[in-house]
Amino acid sequence: MQAELGANMAKKLRLRIAELSYVEQMQDLLEGPGKWEELKADRAGQWSARLTANWRLVVQPEECDVPTVTVLEITDYH
Numbered sequence: 001m002q003a004e005l006g007a008n009m010a011k012k013l014r015l016r017i018a019e020l021s022y023v024e025q026m027q028d029l030l031e032g033p034g035k036w037e038e039l040k041a042d043r044a045g046q047w048s049a050r051l052t053a054n055w056r057l058v059v060q061p062e063e064c065d066v067p068t069v070t071v072l073e074i075t076d077y078h
Contacts, residue, residue, distance in 0.1 A: 012051040026061050
């Protein structure tokens, strides 16, 4: 991660992945420090978390017995 993204963004990515591993529902992320948001329009059903000012981790919750998300991308969609 660090070689591809740089030290700062790799650190933030590790924090966001850790947040995902501790919650039972996506709504729980709204109460944490990670600045998660549920996306709308053509990205409805997806969630993003801030890594840097412009870069976001985008995930999509999966319908399973165990809370699961799929990492879709790390992107600068602004």
